[in-house]
Amino acid sequence: MSKVKIALVGVGGISQVVRIPSLKKNEEVELVALCDVDEAKVSFIADKYNIPKVYFDIQNLIAKEKLDGVLICTPNNLHYPMALATLDADINTLVEKPIALSEEQVKKMVEKATEKNIHIVCGMHNRFRKDAIILKDFLIKSEIGKPFYIKAGWLRKWEKGIQKGWSADPKISGGGVVMDLGLQLIDLALWLLNMPKVINVRSNFYTINQEYKVEDSALIILQTDENVIITIETAWRMHLENDLLYTHVFGSQGGAFLNPLRINKELHGNLVNVTPIQSNKNIDMFTNAFESEINNFVDVINGKEQAITPGSDGVYLMNIIDAIYKSAELGKQVDL
Numbered sequence: 001m002s003k004v005k006i007a008l009v010g011v012g013g014i015s016q017v018v019r020i021p022s023l024k025k026n027e028e029v030e031l032v033a034l035c036d037v038d039e040a041k042v043s044f045i046a047d048k049y050n051i052p053k054v055y056f057d058i059q060n061l062i063a064k065e066k067l068d069g070v071l072i073c074t075p076n077n078l079h080y081p082m083a084l085a086t087l088d089a090d091i092n093t094l095v096e097k098p099i100a101l102s103e104e105q106v107k108k109m110v111e112k113a114t115e116k117n118i119h120i121v122c123g124m125h126n127r128f129r130k131d132a133i134i135l136k137d138f139l140i141k142s143e144i145g146k147p148f149y150i151k152a153g154w155l156r157k158w159e160k161g162i163q164k165g166w167s168a169d170p171k172i173s174g175g176g177v178v179m180d181l182g183l184q185l186i187d188l189a190l191w192l193l194n195m196p197k198v199i200n201v202r203s204n205f206y207t208i209n210q211e212y213k214v215e216d217s218a219l220i221i222l223q224t225d226e227n228v229i230i231t232i233e234t235a236w237r238m239h240l241e242n243d244l245l246y247t248h249v250f251g252s253q254g255g256a257f258l259n260p261l262r263i264n265k266e267l268h269g270n271l272v273n274v275t276p277i278q279s280n281k282n283i284d285m286f287t288n289a290f291e292s293e294i295n296n297f298v299d300v301i302n303g304k305e306q307a308i309t310p311g312s313d314g315v316y317l318m319n320i321i322d323a324i325y326k327s328a329e330l331g332k333q334v335d336l
């Protein structure tokens, strides 16, 4: 079977740390080209990974290469126009998070993919984490009863310093810490619950660092139609000595916690730790998740698997994110 020809656009931080290494590791992939406006950087990275072609403009890449798939890893505001261009050229497309800046944009991307009968996939590596997959399996099998409350947080420590570059420029990023970190926690919580219907959201945003034009801290409450409450706390820089990243699920008969994974359930009148034993270290879990995400994208292109992070889930997520921004602006609950 011939290899799947893939190109990657935007060779910045995330591409260098995990995306390019994950593509290179998959034996079914031929990473044929890289594309970036930074000519020196893209040439250097292509040399380093032995990738034959470089492009400095996505239109050129699309015109010259016959591709089965593309990864879009550029700043957020470029996701929508770039994905429309690749989809229009019949190329299966994986877009980094956030898949676009609004629900309206993602809808158009999904419509284009449907019209072309190809795939649009969101980059959401948390769904591929081994511990999250185990936890979801326990939840589906009702091992902790009926979940009624998820409490999740991603708070970066003080030492991290202030956010540099485009991620704090709203015209490029589309928002602050909610677009960056909060959205990933919300996606994980909804996916763990099998994408329930969210009926309302309430959010409060703060800009502690007055230099920013976006929120750097946020508190969010979501309510589902089955009265499950999801709370999210997220910040780029809190007065904390260490980062905090967690998702806690409380059910009628037990509780489950990430990170690390721990599952406690009521058994014969006792609270019992039923956590499966795992050998993976946190760092392996992170890289393995990105590798599994690429493997799934390749299997989707080959018609072997369904997408774990389909574009349609991106539409739903961005509908909620839009409402979260509206709630913060209005200072009141927004119904969906």
Ligand SMILES: NC(=O)c1ccc[n+]([C@@H]2O[C@H](COP(=O)([O-])OP(=O)(O)OC[C@H]3O[C@@H](n4cnc5c(N)ncnc54)[C@H](O)[C@@H]3O)[C@@H](O)[C@H]2O)c1
Pocket (backbone or CB within 6 Å): 009, 010, 011, 012, 013, 014, 015, 035, 036, 037, 038, 041, 056, 057, 058, 073, 074, 075, 076, 078, 096, 097, 098, 123, 124, 125, 165, 180
């Ligand atoms: N999944 C995750 O955990 C995760 C983590 C970090 C970043 N991300 C996402 O990945 C994307 C990239 O983030 P990053 O931290 O790597 O950013 P970055 O700024 O390090 O890299 C972006 C790259 O895009 C290039 N670029 C800019 N305009 C371009 C254009 N018109 N054509 C081609 N290339 C262009 C830049 O030169 C740069 O090399 C963002 O959407 C971000 O939200 C995801």
